[in-house]
Amino acid sequence: MTDVRLRFYNTMSRRLEGFEPIEPGRVRMYTCGPTVYDFAHIGNLRSFLFEDILRRALKFFGYDVTQVMNLTDIDDKTIREAKAAGLGIREYTDRYIEAFFEDLDTLRVERAEHYPRATDYIPQMVELVKRLEAAGHAYRSDGSIYYSISTFAEYGKLSGVRPEANLTGARVDSEEYEKEDARDFVLWKKTGEGEPSWDVEIGPGRPGWHLECSAMSIDLLGEEFDIHTGGTDNIFPHHENEIAQSEGATGRTFAHYWLHAEHLIVEGEKMAKSKGNFFTLRDLIDKGHDAVVIRYLLISVPYRQKLNFTFDGLHAAEQALERIRNTLRRLDHTPAAERSGELESAVVEEFQHEFRSALGDDLNTARALGALHTLLRQVNTALDGDGISEAARGQLRQAINEADSVLGIMPEAEGGASGDDEIQSLVDERTAARETRDFARADEIRDQLSEMGVVVEDTPHGAVWHKKN
Ligand code: AMP
Ligand code: ZN
Numbered sequence: 001m002t003d004v005r006l007r008f009y010n011t012m013s014r015r016l017e018g019f020e021p022i023e024p025g026r027v028r029m030y031t032c033g034p035t036v037y038d039f040a041h042i043g044n045l046r047s048f049l050f051e052d053i054l055r056r057a058l059k060f061f062g063y064d065v066t067q068v069m070n071l072t073d074i075d076d077k078t079i080r081e082a083k084a085a086g087l088g089i090r091e092y093t094d095r096y097i098e099a100f101f102e103d104l105d106t107l108r109v110e111r112a113e114h115y116p117r118a119t120d121y122i123p124q125m126v127e128l129v130k131r132l133e134a135a136g137h138a139y140r141s142d143g144s145i146y147y148s149i150s151t152f153a154e155y156g157k158l159s160g161v162r163p164e165a166n167l168t169g170a171r172v173d174s175e176e177y178e179k180e181d182a183r184d185f186v187l188w189k190k191t192g193e194g195e196p197s198w199d200v201e202i203g204p205g206r207p208g209w210h211l212e213c214s215a216m217s218i219d220l221l222g223e224e225f226d227i228h229t230g231g232t233d234n235i236f237p238h239h240e241n242e243i244a245q246s247e248g249a250t251g252r253t254f255a256h257y258w259l260h261a262e263h264l265i266v267e268g269e270k271m272a273k274s275k276g277n278f279f280t281l282r283d284l285i286d287k288g289h290d291a292v293v294i295r296y297l298l299i300s301v302p303y304r305q306k307l308n309f310t311f312d313g314l315h316a317a318e319q320a321l322e323r324i325r326n327t328l329r330r331l332d333h334t335p336a337a338e339r340s341g342e343l344e345s346a347v348v349e350e351f352q353h354e355f356r357s358a359l360g361d362d363l364n365t366a367r368a369l370g371a372l373h374t375l376l377r378q379v380n381t382a383l384d385g386d387g388i389s390e391a392a393r394g395q396l397r398q399a400i401n402e403a404d405s406v407l408g409i410m411p412e413a414e415g416g417a418s419g420d421d422e423i424q425s426l427v428d429e430r431t432a433a434r435e436t437r438d439f440a441r442a443d444e445i446r447d448q449l450s451e452m453g454v455v456v457e458d459t460p461h462g463a464v465w466h467k468k469n
Pocket of ligand 2: 031032033213238
């Protein structure tokens with residue numbers, strides 16, 4: 001299996017590349033995090049789940065991972081919303097940082113090593129602006145400091161958006177802007193009345209959004225690191241500007257691989273706060289949807305394809321996950337066969353190879369999940385037939401657990417499948433009643449289980465149960 005390599009589509013080169021970290025065995029990666037002015041919507045969470053799969057896959061392939069995800073706690077939106085709520089920016093954003101971590105836990109997203117807040121990195125940002133001024137990339141105008149994109153010859157190399165010669169010197173103060181506006185962008189911004197401001201060496205003001213990611217990644221990962229990620233909407237202007245800032249200051253290649261997640265869309269349009277077509281994770285949980293089903297849905301489409309969110313899709317994810325859970329329960333509760341007739345260890349090895357190849361193929365999660373479903377169909381067939389031996393069962397469980405270290409969808413990880421314990425004890429009680437020929441009691445329990453959506457089958461290997469789909 002060692003021949004399977006990890007390959008990623010690099011937005012910079014626009015092709016698939018074999019992955020080679022700068023330091024053998026160790027990966028440093030930077031992931032653009034949320035702007036903490038409100039709850040994240042499930043579109044944002046799709047991007048964070050892609051990064052979770054990336055992180056887990058890197059570990060699965062044996063790398064040590066150092067991941068940084070910034071928390072943007074100062075920008076036009078956070079300032080506006082904090083003001084409207086009558087709170088200081090720190091107090092206001094604290095709430096949404098907490099909510100963000102709750103959402104990550106709900107979706108079983110592994111924690112990154114660092115979650116720097118922009119407002120804690122002002123000295124590093126000031127330092128970077130000074131370096132850019134010294135290198136001739138920055139200029140002052142109307143109390144703000146701007147990056148002069150015509151001084152960075154490679155501007156546009158990531159996004160393909162080249163500055164138009166006739167716009168040289170045209171400036172843009174807003175932090176998010178359209179491709180037509182390849183203009184000088186603000187590094188350090190003059191603040192308005194009542195806005196948070198830092199009185200620092202480069203003059204009073206506050207940081208522009210792009211500056212924080214360059215300053216924090218250089219501080220925590222070094223001037224040159226392996227992977228930088230975000231959603232496709234980050235490519236321009238955010239990542240293009242990060243490159244101009246970082247490489248303009250250091251003269252080194254900022255990040256070696258650029259990976260971008262496609263959007264979650266609703267009826268053909270990007271899910272976005274500004275469009276009003278969004279759901280938060282809390283909205284869906286309040287409607288009674290299971291968090292792991294939401295995770296399953298959001299990872300089920302490879303990250304470079306758009307994912308169209310529908311409730312039918314969510315329902316299909318629920319059924320797919322229930323099929324997995326039913327098979328695992330069957331496997332757990334069916335007594336072992338003397339020897340495995342149908343389930344050879346070659347079947348498990350084939351699954352392991354296919355699963356690893358799928359991940360190595362630019363994190364093809366659809367293919368990885370397909371491999372899992374194929375394996376579990378074979379498990380069902382074997383359980384219908386001669387059964388599965390204890391040895392084969394151990395090998396299966398290990399392979400499934402390894403796969404789940406990336407997928408994060410198995411019931412074991414849910415922390416106490418208490419419902420399952422209750423069902424199992426009822427099934428055991430029914431078996432005992434049948435053994436003492438108390439069929440009335442046995443039937444009563446069967447009815448009770450049926451009301452709970454559980455079907456019991458009496459097989460040559462004893463009673464096995466599954467949840468109705
Ligand atoms: P924000 O909080 O707006 O800075 O966004 C956080 C992350 O979510 C960024 O990496 C965005 O690229 C990503 N994002 C925003 N909208 C969507 C969407 N509809 N689908 C997937 N990712 C998104
Ligand atoms: Zn960023």
